[in-house]
Amino acid sequence: MKRTHLPLNALRVFEAAARHLSFTRAADELAVTPAAVGQQIRALEETLGVVLFRRLTRNLELTHEAEQALPALQQGFLAFEEAVRQMQAGQSSRVLSIAAPRALMAKWLTARLAEYGRLNPELRFSISAHEAGEVDFTQANLDLALSFGGEPQAEGIHGRTLGEERLITVAAPGTAPDAACIAHPLDPETPCVESGLTVADAGLAIDAAAAGLGKTRVPALLAAADLAAGRVVALDAGEAMAAAWWLTAPTPQWRQAKVRALVAFLIG
Structure with missing residues (x-):
């Protein structure tokens, strides 16, 4: 269904002016000038083809059409505000x-x-x-x-x-330099003479190395905690990774x- 383009800013100005029955008080609420409120109201009246206010000597009075439409308009703005709150609540989920x-x-x-x-x-x-x-x-x-x-x-x-990131070689303390290599997907071209074990990921490769099953080349970030705890030691300074x-x-x-x-x- 095609939706009619709504002049929402002008409608918001009308709602404030209608609630206060004063362009001046509406301007104070909206942080604009009374002249700006009057301009928005005139533009809205021209857009809708409807007179919204009777300008009396000292105050404003809503026309019958404006008075009839105001409650539905206010409910619409409340619905907009609730929809915005719901969207914000979803984004601010904990x-x-x-x-x-x-x-x-x-x-x-x-x-x-x-x-x-x-x-x-x-x-x-x-x-x-x-x-x-x-x-x-x-x-x-x-x-x-x-x-x-x-x-x-x-x-x-x-x-x-x-x-x-760097690719470093780690093994359990005391592991021989010529120990078998533990292969994993993040190091598909293990440069060892002999591959003794292949595991599913680099984390398992580190655990296998810590258990004494060989040495493995892994991204340094993954090995940092095990190096700090002494479960494995670095056998080289590592090389930069792309x-x-x-x-x-x-x-x-x-x-x-x-x-x-x-x-x-x-x-x-």
Whole structure:
């Protein structure tokens, strides 16, 4: 159904003037001049082809047509305001829905979300696994996604990186330099002479290395906590990677305060 174009600003001015029966008091409420109110009313009358006010000597009086229409107009503005409140309530929800690779969740993200949750106890998190490819934000109803790769190229999707990444070799303390390699998808070209084990993700590769099953090359971010805890040690200084970890979301999500605050915390 085709909708008639409504002069909403002029109708809002009319509603205020009709409520006060005064252009001056309506102008005070709307923070404009009485002349601007009068101009909007005249333009509305011309647009509608209806006289809305009788200009008396000291005050205003609504015409019969304006008086009959005013309650429905006021209810309409109340409905608009309620619709806006509902949209804002949805955007200000205290639930953050996040998708991330399992390895990143296990080795980095969950610990940071726990810390962020302690600082913001009113928040709740919904986390789902996403390993590769483009994220369907609409279908999954996500606020934010984390992924490994290049800068997002999909239309309408924007991202911020967690920083440059390095690929480092880690193993349990005391592991021999010629230990078998543990392969995983983030290091498909493992430069070891012998691959002793292949696992599903880099997080499992780190756990396998910590258990003494060999050495593995992984993104430094994933190994940071295990290195700090002494479960594994670095066998080299690492090498720069072209790929990085990205925080991504469609443009509307970036306007949400809850998303911007979480991104600032994760990056900071």
